[in-house]
Amino acid sequence: MFEELSLHILDIAMNSIAAKARIVQIMISEHAQRDMLSIRIQDNGRGMDADTLERVLADLATTKRSRKKDIGLGLALLRQTAEMCGGEFDVRSTPGMGTTVTVSMKLSHVDRPPLGDLNATILALCATNPAVDVQLHYLTDTEHFHFSSKEPAKKKVASRPERIWSGEEKTNYEPGRTQKVKRESTAAGCLA
Amino acid sequence: MNLEELKKLKEKAQRQVALREGSKKYRVVVSMGTSGIAAGAREVMKTMLDEIEKRGLEDVEVRVTGEVGLEDVEPVVRIEEASGEKTTYAHLDAEKAKRIVAEHLEKGKKVDNLAVGKEKKPE
Numbered sequence: 001m002f003e004e005l006s007l008h009i010l011d012i013a014m015n016s017i018a019a020k021a022r023i024v025q026i027m028i029s030e031h032a033q034r035d036m037l038s039i040r041i042q043d044n045g046r047g048m049d050a051d052t053l054e055r056v057l058a059d060l061a062t063t064k065r066s067r068k069k070d071i072g073l074g075l076a077l078l079r080q081t082a083e084m085c086g087g088e089f090d091v092r093s094t095p096g097m098g099t100t101v102t103v104s105m106k107l108s109h110v111d112r113p114p115l116g117d118l119n120a121t122i123l124a125l126c127a128t129n130p131a132v133d134v135q136l137h138y139l140t141d142t143e144h145f146h147f148s149s150k151e152p153a154k155k156k157v158a159s160r161p162e163r164i165w166s167g168e169e170k171t172n173y174e175p176g177r178t179q180k181v182k183r184e185s186t187a188a189g190c191l192a
Numbered sequence: 193m194n195l196e197e198l199k200k201l202k203e204k205a206q207r208q209v210a211l212r213e214g215s216k217k218y219r220v221v222v223s224m225g226t227s228g229i230a231a232g233a234r235e236v237m238k239t240m241l242d243e244i245e246k247r248g249l250e251d252v253e254v255r256v257t258g259e260v261g262l263e264d265v266e267p268v269v270r271i272e273e274a275s276g277e278k279t280t281y282a283h284l285d286a287e288k289a290k291r292i293v294a295e296h297l298e299k300g301k302k303v304d305n306l307a308v309g310k311e312k313k314p315e
Contacts, residue, residue, distance in 0.1 A: 002230060011229050018258050074226045119201040120238045124224055126205045127237070128256045138198060145198050149205060 004116025005039065008081060010124055011074040012041045012101050017128045019045030019099065024125065024132060028115070029139040030107060037087075037112065038104040048093040057091065078103055085109040122147065215274070217251040218297055223268040225259030231266035232285065239286040240269070243293040252297050265308060271296055282308045 002008050009026055016024045021043035029038050048056070056075050078101070079089040087105030105112050118136075125134045126149045133150040222228070222237040237254065244252050262268045265282035269292070272278050279302055281292055288306055295301045 007229050007234065010224065010234060011226050014224055014229075014256075014258055077226070117234070117238075119197060119204070120234050122201055123205055123241065124222075124234055124237055124256050127222075127241075127254050128224075136198075147198065147202050147205070 002077065002081070003113055005037075005081075005113050006116040006118045006121040008074075008078045008113075009039060009041065009118070010121040012078060013043075013121075013125050013134070014128070015074060016041065016043035016045050016099065017125070017132055019043065019047070021045035021098065022132060023135065025135040025137070027137040027139070028118075029137075030141070032107060032141050035107045036104055037107045038102065040100065040102045042098065042100040044098040047095040047097050047099055049095050053091060053093055075101065081105070081113065085112040122149075125149075216253045217274045218253070219272040220252060220254045220297070221270045221272065222254065222256050223258070223260040223262065223266065223270075224256045225263075227259065227263040228266045228268065233267040235286055236267045236269065236284045236289045239289040240293055243290050244297065247293065247298055249293070249297055262308075280308050281306045 002011070009028075013024050013026060023044050025040075025042045027038075027040040027042070029036075031037070057079070075091065082089040082103040082105050085105035086109050087103060090102045091099065092102075093099040118138075122134060122136055125132075133148060135149070136145070136147040138145040138147075220240060222233055222240075224233050224237070237256065241254055244254065260268055260270070262280070262282060267284045268280060268282050269284055269289070270278055270280045271292070279296070281288070281303065284292075284306070288303075292303055292306065295303045
């Protein structure tokens with residue numbers, strides 16, 4: 001069990017990089033009013049078919065038996081954390097298209113781990129492969145922050161972008177969509 | 193986590209990316225799979241980055257990889273030299289990481305009692 005959510009994020013995002021993702025997008029949204037913290041990690045890696053997905057989501061007890069190369073405990077641990085904190089866990093994946101992992105938890109839940117050292121997580125991800133674009137979107141009730149490892153220094157996006165991710169958003173993955181989101185928020189930053 | 197911290201992160205990440213250009217004498221590879229992370233690999237990596245920056249070592253790059261098959265001795269760091277020589281250090285923590293930066297990366301002296309296995313001599 002990880003003591004920080006940022007360790008979970010690092011772990012899941014490492015899977016994305018192992019899956020040859022070119023873009024890894026991490027979205028963290030803190031809704032104090034709705035008492036919800038949601039985290040989404042989306043990549044354009046090679047994705048998983050239904051069988052593989054089932055295998056990586058298997059209960060802790062069964063992962064060892066079915067353990068093969070590249071199959072580990074990361075997702076199971078994250079699911080456990082989310083469920084323990086009154087939240088939900090969801091993985092969508094399409095072979096060749098990418099994977100999206102979404103979790104939510106109650107912001108005020110007593111068992112919810114702190115976000116922790118997100119900086120160290122992003123630094124570690126940036127150190128994996130220079131060709132990978134690591135993006136971070138951090139949303140609170142009032143502010144929005146965007147970071148991309150591919151982008152030279154950009155100004156902070158002061159206003160919320162038009163496109164705000166909500167848990168209900170459709171999750172079928174389109175290639176290049178992550179990039180589109182990035183361009184939109186960058187444009188918002190220039191206007192602000 | 194606040195926006196100030198995130199802004200600092202941005203600058204730091206950009207410095208790190210800039211450091212990667214060109215070939216280096218040393219490449220530090222940190223194992224960052226699930227077990228590595230659970231054992232504290234991220235903190236080891238962060239300490240090494242800070243220490244490398246503090247000492248102004250420019251001929252070093254830090255990279256991250258997945259599981260390396262040494263789950264029982266995590267956190268694990270491998271140092272690859274331009275000559276092809278490889279040294280693996282195991283059971284690390286922040287203090288040991290600092291020592292490795294000071295001894296191996298700065299002075300070129302291996303820290304034998306933290307290393308595992310035999311180093312591979314280039315053919």
